Amino acid sequence: MSALFEQFVLESRELLEAAGAALLRLERDPTDTAAVNDLFRALHTLKGATALFDLAPFTRMVHAGEDALMAVRDGRAAMSGDLADRLLELLDTGAAWVDGLEHSQSLPDSAGARAQALETGLRAALGGAAETADGATPAGFAWVHELPEAERVKAAGRTVTAIAYVPAEDCFFAGDDPLDLCRRIPDLLLLRIEATGAWPPLADLDPYRCALRFRALSGAPKDELTRLFRGVPDQVSLATVAIPALAVPAPPAVPPSLATAMLREQARILGLPGSDEETAARRAAVLRAARNILAAEGRNAEGAALDRAAEGPSDALIRCIASLADDPAAVTQATPVPPAAPARRALRVDAERMDRLMALVGELVVAKGGLPYLAREAQEGRSADALAQGIKEAHGRIDSIVGELQDAVLRLRLLPLSRVFDPLPRMVRDTARRLGKSVELHLSGGETEADKDILDILGEPLLHLVRNGLDHGVEPPERRRAAGKPEVAALRVQAFQDSNGIVVEVSDDGAGIDAEAVRRKAVAKGALTVEQAAALSDAEALRLIFLPGVSTSETVSDLSGRGVGMDAVRGAVEQAGGRVEVASTPGAGTRFRLVLPLTMMVTRLVTVETAGALYGFPVTLVTGMQRVPHGAIRRMKHAESVVVQDAVVPLLRLRRLLNLPEDERERSGEAVLLVDLGGQPVALVVDAFRERADVVLKPMTGLLARLRGYAGTAVLGDGRLLLALNLRELV
Amino acid sequence: MPIHFEDRTARFEGACTVEEAIPLAEWLCAVEDPRLDLGGCTALHTALLQLLLASERPIAVPPEDAFLKGWVMPVLVKR
The missing domain is CATH 1.20.120.160 (HPT domain)
Structure with missing residues (x-):
C-alpha cells in the first residue's frame, strides 16, 4: 500500500x-x-x-x-x-x-x-x-431510456450526464448560439436536435426565433456541464444517469484458454485407471500442476477450493478441477471471503507527553552516572556507613525518576472517553427512530481520560446500557404523556474521575425497574428461592438483573431484553477490575454506574495472608474489612453466614476455597474481608490482612493459564510473589 | 461573407453566423431549386440550422467539420 x-x-x-x-x-x-x-x-x-x-x-x-x-x-x-x-x-x-x-x-x-x-x-x-436537476432520470429525462440502441451505443454501460437544453425563443438576441454551446459539450456521446413544433412554411418562419431543442449525453461530470451552461441555467437541466449496458449478444464464444485446457487435462489424468500407487502419485502431480496453473492465472484464492477437494475422494477432486476449468467465476464465489485482518492498533500520543518521557529518560541517564562513582568509592575502601548513605541517595533519585517514568508511560496510554462516546449519538438516534421514541442524549465528561485497554473494554457494555435504557427504560411517547412527563426522554451518559477510578453513569428518566418483577423473574429462573427473594431489599433485588437469564423487561425485543446483556456487561466490567451498580426509582428512571480502574497496568490490590501465602483482591471489589467474633458466625449445616450492616451475608473461608488445611491456630475471631461479587455481598475469612499494594498484574501464561480462579501474579516490592484471585470463579 | 449565394448554389464557408439568417431565409424562399454546399462550413449558427431544417432542401455537399458531420448532418438527412 x-x-x-x-x-x-x-x-x-x-x-x-x-x-x-x-x-x-x-x-x-x-x-x-x-x-x-x-x-x-x-x-x-x-x-x-x-x-x-x-x-x-x-x-x-x-x-x-x-x-x-x-x-x-x-x-x-x-x-x-x-x-x-x-x-x-x-x-x-x-x-x-x-x-x-x-x-x-x-x-x-x-x-x-x-x-x-x-x-x-x-x-x-x-x-x-x-429540482429535476438533482434526479437521475426525473421527469423530462425519460427519453434517455427510450433511446434506440443505435443512439445510446456510445454511452452504454456508463454513468453519464444527460442534458436537456431548451433554448429560450429569443435567445439569439442574447447572443446565444445553442448549437455552438452543444459543440462545446465535452465527451459528447449523443446529440439530438429536435424541432419544438412543426415547421411553418419557410416564408412564415421567423429566423430570429429559436425553434430547436437539444438533448445530449455527455461522459463529463455534471459539475463541468453546469459550468458550461452557466449562462443559461434556466434553459437547461442536467441529470446524472446510468445508461444500461446494451443487451449483450451472447458473449463471443471465448476459445478455451490455455489454463482451461490444461486444467481439463489434469482432470482427465486423474480419471485414468491405474494401481493405487500410480493413482496416488498422479494425484500429487495433478494437484501440484493445478495449483501452479491457478497461481499463474492469478486465481490463488481458488486454491482453497482445490485444497478442500484434495482432502476428499478422487471423483470430488476431478469435479472440482473440472469446474475450475469451466467456470472460474462460480468457484471463486463459493470460496469464503478471507476474514478481515484485525484492525491496526495505532495510538495517537500528544507530543507533550512524549517530551516528558524523553526528559525523564535523560534524568535517568544522569542518575545512573552516579553509580560508577559509588563503586569506585567502595573499591577505595570508604566506610560502610558512607557507602550506604551514598547508595541510599542514588536509590532515592532513581526511585523518584522511575516513579515518574511509570506515570509518564501510563499517561501515554490515556485516551479521552469521547472515543467510546462518539458512536453513541448515532446509535441513540437510530434506535430511538426504530422504536418510535424521542430521546435526547446528553453526553458529558467525554474529556475524562482512561487507559486505552479500559476504553476498549468499556465500549461494548456502554453501548449495551444505552441501548437497554432506550429499549426498556424510556417509555413510549403515549405512556410518557399519560404519566405527565415531557415527551422527549432524557438519556444521560456522564463520565468523571473519582478516587477509585473512572465512573461512567448511564441514566434515563424512564419507567424504572420494577424490583418485584425482577424478583419474580429470578425465582422463575431458579436463581434463588421465593424466601430468599423476599428477604432481599429492593436495591438488592435490582442487582439480580446482572444474573444470567434475568432480564429487566418482560418483552424480548431485537435490541435487548434477552437477559444476556446485563450479565455480559457485568462480566466485561469486572474483567477489567471494575464493578457495576444500579439504582432505580419506579416511574422516575434508572441509573447504571460503571466504576472502572483508571488503568489496567497498575492494579490496586488489598492483600491478605492465608496459610503463609499472600493473595490479592482488586480494591474495587472490596467493600470492607472487619474482625468478626466466633460467636457472630451462624452455621447451618455446612453453610456459614454472618450479619453485616443488618444484612445476612454468606461467609466463605479462603482456605476451603483454595483447598488448604484448616487454620488450627487459637484465635478469638476471624479476619473477614467483605467483597462485592457483582451484587452478591460475600464475607471471606482470611488469616490476616496485609497492606494495600499497587502492582503490575501479569496474567497467568502457559500451563497456568488454564487454572481458573486466578487473575494473575505480581511481584511485591520485597520480592515475594502475590497471587491475585478471581473470586467469582472460586466461589 | 461566409455564405456565398451564387445563382442557385449557397456555399457555406467558415463560421456562418446569425447575421446570415435573413439573407439565407430570403434566398431559400427566392430560389427555385436551391443547392446547399456545406463543404467548407466550420460552424453553423442555430438560426441557420433551423432554416435549413425548415426548408427541407437536400444538402448537396455535406460539411467536413467533424461535429457538423457527426451530429448535425444526420438530422438534416433524416427529414
Missing part, C-alpha cells in the same frame, strides 16, 4: 466520522447551517480523495450525497429523518468500502449497483421538492 493510499484510508475514515457527527447535529437542528457546511465540506473533500484513486462508484455515491445536501442548503428540500437515514446509510457504506480498500485496495464488485441504489434512495428521500 502506498503511503498516499494509506493516508487516503486514514483521512477518509476521519472525514466519514466528521460527516456523521455533522449529520446528527443537522438532524437535531435542521436550521444549523454550520452543520450543513461541515457535512458538505467533509463529503466534498472525500469526493476529491476518491476521485484521486479512480474509485468511480465511491465518487459517484458521495457525489449523490453532496447533491442532496446542496438541495437542503438551497432550501429546495427539507432535512427529514428519512433523508438523514439515507445519508447515514451512505456514510456507513463508505466506511465499509474504506475498510475493504484498506485490505484489498479495491471496491467490492457490487459497489456500482450499491452506489446506484443509494443514489435512487436519496432521490426518493428528497421527494418532489427537489
Whole structure:
C-alpha cells in the first residue's frame, strides 16, 4: 500500500466520522447551517480523495450525497429523518468500502449497483421538492431510456450526464448560439436536435426565433456541464444517469484458454485407471500442476477450493478441477471471503507527553552516572556507613525518576472517553427512530481520560446500557404523556474521575425497574428461592438483573431484553477490575454506574495472608474489612453466614476455597474481608490482612493459564510473589 | 461573407453566423431549386440550422467539420 493510499484510508475514515457527527447535529437542528457546511465540506473533500484513486462508484455515491445536501442548503428540500437515514446509510457504506480498500485496495464488485441504489434512495428521500436537476432520470429525462440502441451505443454501460437544453425563443438576441454551446459539450456521446413544433412554411418562419431543442449525453461530470451552461441555467437541466449496458449478444464464444485446457487435462489424468500407487502419485502431480496453473492465472484464492477437494475422494477432486476449468467465476464465489485482518492498533500520543518521557529518560541517564562513582568509592575502601548513605541517595533519585517514568508511560496510554462516546449519538438516534421514541442524549465528561485497554473494554457494555435504557427504560411517547412527563426522554451518559477510578453513569428518566418483577423473574429462573427473594431489599433485588437469564423487561425485543446483556456487561466490567451498580426509582428512571480502574497496568490490590501465602483482591471489589467474633458466625449445616450492616451475608473461608488445611491456630475471631461479587455481598475469612499494594498484574501464561480462579501474579516490592484471585470463579 | 449565394448554389464557408439568417431565409424562399454546399462550413449558427431544417432542401455537399458531420448532418438527412 502506498503511503498516499494509506493516508487516503486514514483521512477518509476521519472525514466519514466528521460527516456523521455533522449529520446528527443537522438532524437535531435542521436550521444549523454550520452543520450543513461541515457535512458538505467533509463529503466534498472525500469526493476529491476518491476521485484521486479512480474509485468511480465511491465518487459517484458521495457525489449523490453532496447533491442532496446542496438541495437542503438551497432550501429546495427539507432535512427529514428519512433523508438523514439515507445519508447515514451512505456514510456507513463508505466506511465499509474504506475498510475493504484498506485490505484489498479495491471496491467490492457490487459497489456500482450499491452506489446506484443509494443514489435512487436519496432521490426518493428528497421527494418532489427537489429540482429535476438533482434526479437521475426525473421527469423530462425519460427519453434517455427510450433511446434506440443505435443512439445510446456510445454511452452504454456508463454513468453519464444527460442534458436537456431548451433554448429560450429569443435567445439569439442574447447572443446565444445553442448549437455552438452543444459543440462545446465535452465527451459528447449523443446529440439530438429536435424541432419544438412543426415547421411553418419557410416564408412564415421567423429566423430570429429559436425553434430547436437539444438533448445530449455527455461522459463529463455534471459539475463541468453546469459550468458550461452557466449562462443559461434556466434553459437547461442536467441529470446524472446510468445508461444500461446494451443487451449483450451472447458473449463471443471465448476459445478455451490455455489454463482451461490444461486444467481439463489434469482432470482427465486423474480419471485414468491405474494401481493405487500410480493413482496416488498422479494425484500429487495433478494437484501440484493445478495449483501452479491457478497461481499463474492469478486465481490463488481458488486454491482453497482445490485444497478442500484434495482432502476428499478422487471423483470430488476431478469435479472440482473440472469446474475450475469451466467456470472460474462460480468457484471463486463459493470460496469464503478471507476474514478481515484485525484492525491496526495505532495510538495517537500528544507530543507533550512524549517530551516528558524523553526528559525523564535523560534524568535517568544522569542518575545512573552516579553509580560508577559509588563503586569506585567502595573499591577505595570508604566506610560502610558512607557507602550506604551514598547508595541510599542514588536509590532515592532513581526511585523518584522511575516513579515518574511509570506515570509518564501510563499517561501515554490515556485516551479521552469521547472515543467510546462518539458512536453513541448515532446509535441513540437510530434506535430511538426504530422504536418510535424521542430521546435526547446528553453526553458529558467525554474529556475524562482512561487507559486505552479500559476504553476498549468499556465500549461494548456502554453501548449495551444505552441501548437497554432506550429499549426498556424510556417509555413510549403515549405512556410518557399519560404519566405527565415531557415527551422527549432524557438519556444521560456522564463520565468523571473519582478516587477509585473512572465512573461512567448511564441514566434515563424512564419507567424504572420494577424490583418485584425482577424478583419474580429470578425465582422463575431458579436463581434463588421465593424466601430468599423476599428477604432481599429492593436495591438488592435490582442487582439480580446482572444474573444470567434475568432480564429487566418482560418483552424480548431485537435490541435487548434477552437477559444476556446485563450479565455480559457485568462480566466485561469486572474483567477489567471494575464493578457495576444500579439504582432505580419506579416511574422516575434508572441509573447504571460503571466504576472502572483508571488503568489496567497498575492494579490496586488489598492483600491478605492465608496459610503463609499472600493473595490479592482488586480494591474495587472490596467493600470492607472487619474482625468478626466466633460467636457472630451462624452455621447451618455446612453453610456459614454472618450479619453485616443488618444484612445476612454468606461467609466463605479462603482456605476451603483454595483447598488448604484448616487454620488450627487459637484465635478469638476471624479476619473477614467483605467483597462485592457483582451484587452478591460475600464475607471471606482470611488469616490476616496485609497492606494495600499497587502492582503490575501479569496474567497467568502457559500451563497456568488454564487454572481458573486466578487473575494473575505480581511481584511485591520485597520480592515475594502475590497471587491475585478471581473470586467469582472460586466461589 | 461566409455564405456565398451564387445563382442557385449557397456555399457555406467558415463560421456562418446569425447575421446570415435573413439573407439565407430570403434566398431559400427566392430560389427555385436551391443547392446547399456545406463543404467548407466550420460552424453553423442555430438560426441557420433551423432554416435549413425548415426548408427541407437536400444538402448537396455535406460539411467536413467533424461535429457538423457527426451530429448535425444526420438530422438534416433524416427529414
